[in-house]
Amino acid sequence: MTQKTFFIRAEACTGCEICRLTCSLVKEKAVNPSRARIAVERLVMDGLMLPHVCLNCKNPPCRAACRRHAIVKDEATGWVTINRERCNNCALCVAACPYAAIVTAADGEVLLCDVCGGSPACVEMCPTGAIRFAERDKGVAGPTDTAAVDIFKTE
Amino acid sequence: MERVAIIDLTTQQVECREIPESVLRMYLGGEGINTYLLYNHLPAGTDPLGPENVLIFGAGLLSGYDVSSSRFEVTSKSAEGEGGFGTSNSGGHWAAELKLAGFQHLVIKGKAARPTYLWIHDGEIEFRDASFMWGRDTYECEELVRDDLGERNVQIAKIGQAGENLVRFANIMHGLKRAAGRTGMGCIMGSKRLKAIAVRGTQGLKPHDPARLLETYRNHYRQITSTKIYPVISRYGTLTIFSVQNQSGMISVKNNQYNYFEEAEGRLDDEIFEEQYKTKTLACYGCPLRCSHRYRINAGPYAGTWGEGPEFYMMAGFGPAIGNADWDLVLAANTLINRYGLDVGSVSSYTAWLMELWQRGIVTEKDTGGLKLDWGNKESVLALIHQMANNEGLGGMIGQRASRAVEEFGEEAGRYLYTQRGMIHESPENTRASRATSLAAATTNRGSDHLKGRCALEFFAMPEEVLKKIYGRPIASDFRSWQGKPWMAVWTQHFTTVADSLGYCKFATIYPGSTHNLGYQQFCETINAVTGWDTTPEELMETGERIWNLERLFVQRETGLLRKGDIPPSIYFQPQPLEPLKGEKLDRAEYEKALDEYYEIRGWTKEGAPKPETLARLKLDGEPSHLI
Numbered sequence A: 001m002t003q004k005t006f007f008i009r010a011e012a013c014t015g016c017e018i019c020r021l022t023c024s025l026v027k028e029k030a031v032n033p034s035r036a037r038i039a040v041e042r043l044v045m046d047g048l049m050l051p052h053v054c055l056n057c058k059n060p061p062c063r064a065a066c067r068r069h070a071i072v073k074d075e076a077t078g079w080v081t082i083n084r085e086r087c088n089n090c091a092l093c094v095a096a097c098p099y100a101a102i103v104t105a106a107d108g109e110v111l112l113c114d115v116c117g118g119s120p121a122c123v124e125m126c127p128t129g130a131i132r133f134a135e136r137d138k139g140v141a142g143p144t145d146t147a148a149v150d151i152f153k154t155e
Numbered sequence B: 001m002e003r004v005a006i007i008d009l010t011t012q013q014v015e016c017r018e019i020p021e022s023v024l025r026m027y028l029g030g031e032g033i034n035t036y037l038l039y040n041h042l043p044a045g046t047d048p049l050g051p052e053n054v055l056i057f058g059a060g061l062l063s064g065y066d067v068s069s070s071r072f073e074v075t076s077k078s079a080e081g082e083g084g085f086g087t088s089n090s091g092g093h094w095a096a097e098l099k100l101a102g103f104q105h106l107v108i109k110g111k112a113a114r115p116t117y118l119w120i121h122d123g124e125i126e127f128r129d130a131s132f133m134w135g136r137d138t139y140e141c142e143e144l145v146r147d148d149l150g151e152r153n154v155q156i157a158k159i160g161q162a163g164e165n166l167v168r169f170a171n172i173m174h175g176l177k178r179a180a181g182r183t184g185m186g187c188i189m190g191s192k193r194l195k196a197i198a199v200r201g202t203q204g205l206k207p208h209d210p211a212r213l214l215e216t217y218r219n220h221y222r223q224i225t226s227t228k229i230y231p232v233i234s235r236y237g238t239l240t241i242f243s244v245q246n247q248s249g250m251i252s253v254k255n256n257q258y259n260y261f262e263e264a265e266g267r268l269d270d271e272i273f274e275e276q277y278k279t280k281t282l283a284c285y286g287c288p289l290r291c292s293h294r295y296r297i298n299a300g301p302y303a304g305t306w307g308e309g310p311e312f313y314m315m316a317g318f319g320p321a322i323g324n325a326d327w328d329l330v331l332a333a334n335t336l337i338n339r340y341g342l343d344v345g346s347v348s349s350y351t352a353w354l355m356e357l358w359q360r361g362i363v364t365e366k367d368t369g370g371l372k373l374d375w376g377n378k379e380s381v382l383a384l385i386h387q388m389a390n391n392e393g394l395g396g397m398i399g400q401r402a403s404r405a406v407e408e409f410g411e412e413a414g415r416y417l418y419t420q421r422g423m424i425h426e427s428p429e430n431t432r433a434s435r436a437t438s439l440a441a442a443t444t445n446r447g448s449d450h451l452k453g454r455c456a457l458e459f460f461a462m463p464e465e466v467l468k469k470i471y472g473r474p475i476a477s478d479f480r481s482w483q484g485k486p487w488m489a490v491w492t493q494h495f496t497t498v499a500d501s502l503g504y505c506k507f508a509t510i511y512p513g514s515t516h517n518l519g520y521q522q523f524c525e526t527i528n529a530v531t532g533w534d535t536t537p538e539e540l541m542e543t544g545e546r547i548w549n550l551e552r553l554f555v556q557r558e559t560g561l562l563r564k565g566d567i568p569p570s571i572y573f574q575p576q577p578l579e580p581l582k583g584e585k586l587d588r589a590e591y592e593k594a595l596d597e598y599y600e601i602r603g604w605t606k607e608g609a610p611k612p613e614t615l616a617r618l619k620l621d622g623e624p625s626h627l628i
Helices: A018-028 A061-065 A092-096 A121-125 B021-027 B030-041 B094-100 B138-149 B185-191 B210-225 B230-247 B270-276 B312-317 B327-340 B344-359 B378-390 B393-409 B435-442 B456-460 B464-471 B485-502 B520-531 B537-558 B588-602 B612-617
Strands: A004-008 A039-043 A048-052 A071-073 A080-082 A131-135 B003-008 B013-018 B055-059 B072-077 B085-090 B105-109 B116-121 B124-129 B155-158 B172-174 B178-180 B194-200 B278-282 B292-296 B306-308
Touching: A004 A048, A018 A039, A018 A121, A018 B210, A061 A071, A061 A092, A121 A131, B003 B030, B021 B030, B021 B537, B030 B055, B030 B072, B030 B085, B030 B105, B030 B485, B030 B537, B055 B094, B055 B185, B072 B094, B072 B178, B072 B185, B085 B172, B085 B185, B085 B537, B094 B155, B094 B194, B138 B155, B138 B194, B138 B327, B172 B185, B185 B194, B210 B520, B230 B270, B230 B312, B270 B278, B270 B327, B306 B327, B312 B327, B312 B344, B327 B344, B327 B378, B344 B378, B344 B393, B378 B393, B435 B456, B435 B485, B435 B588, B464 B485, B485 B520, B485 B537, B485 B588, B520 B537, B537 B612
Parallel strands: B003 B105, B116 B194
Antiparallel strands: A004 A131, A039 A048, A071 A080, B003 B013, B055 B072, B055 B105, B072 B085, B085 B178, B116 B124, B155 B172, B155 B194, B172 B178, B278 B292, B292 B306
């Protein structure tokens, strides 16, 4: 089975926060970007907006860092999620993530993307295609035979 | 429940009050509740620059909740006009952040003893010393405030040197380009020694029905992104209007002496900006339209200059209005103006006026301190901006006196100064050929205001059946006809007022000319999901009318200027000299007749005052009510 994960093209991110607004409505039933499972690093002076979301690493450093075995990677789908019952919000995973993709809410709760079960709402709503959910073996570069195909191309 | 914070800078006291639901429903938020608060909190006859004036910030009722609903309104007694109604609207991320921090409105009173900024976070309001950034521009403040707070995720509204130096047309700026301009809200903020308001919220907004809001949100997103205007506006923003306006002969050239600027062809257009200057596209909170652009000038005398913007108004104001067709100058001026926190419309209009006075020999080198004000003179244009912001020389005098500067030059100079309600006419605006827009912009409460008055659907020669469906009454499809236009003006004024009270960006609504964008029906859907109210389009239209009438009551109370203030600038009654639309002008008798009809529709007297029965119908007969 092909596994899907997120790909980010920060260059196209306008910093509109629609992804975070949507995520918080889906996951929190409230409008609260600070509790979204996707973060946008806003470098205002540079005009750079950098989305950070779990890339579902093959060998997740967050899983290795967690002492309570609360982070699980599904072998079939490849998705990395938090088992809330085991997690005590110690945030070791936050420190371990090389992509700054695990969010700590204002109250200290650790929040991790669960890809909405396979069709992420943030991707659906991104107006510029800056975040994509695609087969992981395509990567951003993609294989040679599809080098001319841009996976970020807007339909 | 939405809250308002009443902040006294003199005593450093804060009082938080809940906004009663009855007031929310009658005035919504943003411009509506700002006006209500202004009418209730401002003692009549106050000096605009005195500590008794109140400066009111308001996020829209729906700010933060829906697509493209990220706007806030700043309202006060005007510094720029003749002490009339001062109000201005800005996008960005500030409004949503203010709501997330727990407030919909801020009423700022008094005057700080030293430069101060406010730090508002999750229901807390702190007064902080701003001495370290007094004298710094708005770009610098973006970094200095974050540095002072040790917080990256703050949103900041602030003034530059122009506001500190009490320039009558200083803006309140947010981010690098978002501006609450016109009527000098930055001047009022400077008079209170308030440098900035930084906000941050993590509390979250709880809609009445989250599932319905998500569905509404998705639907509105799809609606906005499937219009014909979307691919254009998301690429060029408002710059795309420029060529259309110019080629239709509806632009101001050299202080409205001409109506078409041939030199701009192939030099000043959106494509050239896109290819040569644009470096990045950015968006306001929750908005797919992404009409903000970063730019950098790579060669020439301004090489290395960078910034964000510009809009059509910058392009036209520092283009044809001052006789310039060079993008470099437009962008260099844009960066300066935004850093200083000056208003584009007023700065370019006064520059254009001075240049016409120079052309006619009314102003000479003796008056300008050596500046040569020939049309499009780049050094002089930039020098005037520096002077205005720093209160030096000729520019400084204009900045301090605004339209009263005419007294310095004598009567002849006054013939070329186009003002309305003491506000200089926005330099790029030349809509005398289109009747509804002329009437609607001239009858606005702050004066000469395209943001309330632009009846964009008038320009497209739409079939009358379509117009009737939208406006509910017969409207002539020819923009030069007066038939139905007073009603079109009234309708547009109410619609834009409702959008500004809910917090919607007008580009996402039917205002700029796409009938498929958001309208009253969609506003009601979001209101229902957020508050649970069963608001109807009819109720919203009446709300728009209520707010409009309360603003009019304010204008009546503070200035007494009614019918006399509702007349477009004198140049609109003179024929345009060039094709296209050569010879077009407003006819005075026709205009007065249309104004009579406009007052009649509104339920106002011949003099332009709301009649008692109109006030009773709109439940305004009890104002001021001091409920908040």
